Amino acid sequence: MTLRALTASLKYHLSDHLERSGSILYSAGSTLKPGEVYLMGFNPGGNDDDPAYKYPTISEMIDALTERTTNAYLDEGWTSKGDKAPLQKRVTWLLEALGYQPREVCSSNLIFLRSRDAAGVEYRIADDCWPIHEKILGIVQPKLILAYSNSDRSAYGYLRNKFHAGGQDESISSGHGSWVVRSFDAVINGQNTCVVGLPHLSRYNPIGKTEVIAWIKSRVKE
Incomplete structure (x- = not known):
């Protein structure tokens, strides 16, 4: 698929949401190419009611996609204060620990619309966004989809329901209380893909959890 075709598909599938604020990619447009991993959060955060900052609309983000x-x-x-948040630092550390260059990893969210928190966006909108993810996955063809968090209402939960309904997850202790890191294997767009779900990285700190890193690496098939 060409990037022009992807842009047209975005406007078609998200036609009901074009004037709402949100984001398509968290990475640069140049990451829309074959790569080993696709990173997925749940949805963009932020406060649309903040008078000091006007977030771009979905339509504006689509128009700027290839130049991002x-x-x-x-x-x-x-x-x-404009500093890096813990989640940003943890994502960066996690990708580097797994052997990836964070700037080269295609990154997005299950739901493209912005809300203050996960409860502020309708989960059903994931179905509107999924055809776009299918097209992105067709371009990237990752061996690994890395998602946070891993509850039922998350990118991991959505993928599990779509591709692994009723199946048994693999899991390992996250190294933090009773939280676990979960995983399953699936065939997505004809590609053998390992899906890994971590606890949400705004609360869970993976830094230094070497057993978790080793386990994720072991789950990804060569």
């Missing part, structure tokens, strides 16, 4: 050169995890400051 920044990475939200690396180039933005999400704290009130």
